[in-house]
Amino acid sequence: MSKLRIGIIGAGGIAAKLHLPEMQTVDGAEVVLISGRRESRLQTLCDKFDVSAWTQDFEAVIADDSIDGVIIAVPHPLHVEWGLKALAAGKHVHMQKPLSTSMSEADEFVQAAEQTDRTVLALPFYSKPSTLAARQMVQDGVLGKISAARARHSHGGPEVYYAGIQQIFAEETEDDLWFFDADKADVGALFDMGVYAIANLVTILGSVTAVTARLTTANKPTRLEDTAALLLDFECGALGTAETGWCDPARTSEFSIHGTLGKVAVHGRDQPLIHYRPSSLVDEDADLISETVEVSAFPDENSHQHWIRCIQAGAQPELCNARSARHITEIMLAGLESSKEGKTIAIQSRI
Structure with a gap:
C-alpha cells in the first residue's frame, strides 16, 4: 500500500x-x-x-x-x-x-x-489510555454514580510557549504574541487552554447541558481573559469544573472523576491513572485503597x-470528531456569555 x-x-x-x-x-x-x-x-x-x-x-x-x-x-x-x-x-x-x-x-x-x-x-x-480507561470505568459502573469531576489545563502563557518556538526557528518575530491582541485573537486562555480541560471531561462523561462561568484577567497584558473557571452540568447528572489559565508557569494537566463507590485521578502530565476506593462504605475513618489502573488495553497513539x-x-x-469539537466550542462560547451576563447558559448541541 x-x-x-x-x-x-x-x-x-x-x-x-x-x-x-x-x-x-x-x-x-x-x-x-x-x-x-x-x-x-x-x-x-x-x-x-x-x-x-x-x-x-x-x-x-x-x-x-x-x-x-x-x-x-x-x-x-x-x-x-x-x-x-x-x-x-x-x-x-x-x-x-x-x-x-x-x-x-x-x-x-x-x-x-x-x-x-x-x-x-x-x-x-483525548483518546489517550488514561482518559479512555477512566471513561470505561465510568461506563462500567466501577465508580458508582458519578457526582462530580474536575479538570485543569494551564501553563505560563503564550510568551512562554513562543520562547520555545523562537528557538526552533532561531528567530524573533514581532507578531508571535498575537494571542494577547484582542482584535486578532478574539478569545483568550479559555479557547487556547481551557479547551483541553473541557475536552478531557466531555470525553469521559459525555455531553454538557449548561455552563456557569467566571473569567478574569489576573496578570497578562491583554483585554482577554487569562484565567477561567467553568461549572459544567453534565447530561449524566454530574457537575464538573473545568479550570484554565495563562498564569501557571509550573504547568498543570490533571483530572479527577468522583463517584459513590470511588474516584479516579491523574495528578499531572505523564502521571498514571490512580483508582481510589474506600475499604468501608460505613466507616468514615476506614483506610483508603489506592491502586494504579492498568491501561495497556487501550491504544497509546498520538492524534x-x-x-x-x-x-x-x-x-x-x-x-x-467534528461533532465533539462543535459541542466543545458551544461550551466555551457559553462560558464567555455566562461570565459577561452573570447567568447560567443552556447548551443545545450534544455529542
Missing part, C-alpha cells in the same frame, strides 16, 4: 512543535508539502523534518490532487475557512483546536464533515497516528 500524502496549511509554532514531529511517528503517511507565510520558516521546517516541498500559497495545497489529507495549522480564526476548502477538495482533515469562535461556523463545518466520506479528526485529542489509522480503515474518530 502506498503512503498517504499529507499537506500542512500553516507553518508556525504548532506545526513545528506538534504536527511535524508527530507525523514523523506515523507509518503509512508522509508530509509532502508545507504552506506558510515566511520563507525562512518554511525552509527550516522542510530541512528539519525532511519535507520535500513548500509553498507560500495555501490554495496550492488544496489544489494538489496528489495530496490525500490536510492538516489545518493556521491561527484559529482561519480554521473553518480552510477546513471547508479541504473537505470540498476531497481531502481528509486534521483540524487544530479550537474549531471556531462562532457557532454558525462550527455548524457549517459539522454539516460539511458529515456530508462527506472523508475522515475528520478535530483536536484536542496523527489515530487520524491515519482511521483514514486507512475508512472510519471517523469515535471521540475527537
Whole structure:
C-alpha cells in the first residue's frame, strides 16, 4: 500500500512543535508539502523534518490532487475557512483546536464533515489510555454514580510557549504574541487552554447541558481573559469544573472523576491513572485503597497516528470528531456569555 500524502496549511509554532514531529511517528503517511507565510520558516521546517516541498500559497495545497489529507495549522480564526476548502477538495482533515469562535461556523463545518466520506479528526485529542480507561470505568459502573469531576489545563502563557518556538526557528518575530491582541485573537486562555480541560471531561462523561462561568484577567497584558473557571452540568447528572489559565508557569494537566463507590485521578502530565476506593462504605475513618489502573488495553497513539489509522480503515474518530469539537466550542462560547451576563447558559448541541 502506498503512503498517504499529507499537506500542512500553516507553518508556525504548532506545526513545528506538534504536527511535524508527530507525523514523523506515523507509518503509512508522509508530509509532502508545507504552506506558510515566511520563507525562512518554511525552509527550516522542510530541512528539519525532511519535507520535500513548500509553498507560500495555501490554495496550492488544496489544489494538489496528489495530496490525500490536510492538516489545518493556521491561527484559529482561519480554521473553518480552510477546513471547508479541504473537505470540498476531497481531502481528509486534521483540524487544530479550537474549531471556531462562532457557532454558525462550527455548524457549517459539522454539516460539511458529515456530508462527506472523508475522515475528520478535530483536536484536542483525548483518546489517550488514561482518559479512555477512566471513561470505561465510568461506563462500567466501577465508580458508582458519578457526582462530580474536575479538570485543569494551564501553563505560563503564550510568551512562554513562543520562547520555545523562537528557538526552533532561531528567530524573533514581532507578531508571535498575537494571542494577547484582542482584535486578532478574539478569545483568550479559555479557547487556547481551557479547551483541553473541557475536552478531557466531555470525553469521559459525555455531553454538557449548561455552563456557569467566571473569567478574569489576573496578570497578562491583554483585554482577554487569562484565567477561567467553568461549572459544567453534565447530561449524566454530574457537575464538573473545568479550570484554565495563562498564569501557571509550573504547568498543570490533571483530572479527577468522583463517584459513590470511588474516584479516579491523574495528578499531572505523564502521571498514571490512580483508582481510589474506600475499604468501608460505613466507616468514615476506614483506610483508603489506592491502586494504579492498568491501561495497556487501550491504544497509546498520538492524534496523527489515530487520524491515519482511521483514514486507512475508512472510519471517523469515535471521540475527537467534528461533532465533539462543535459541542466543545458551544461550551466555551457559553462560558464567555455566562461570565459577561452573570447567568447560567443552556447548551443545545450534544455529542
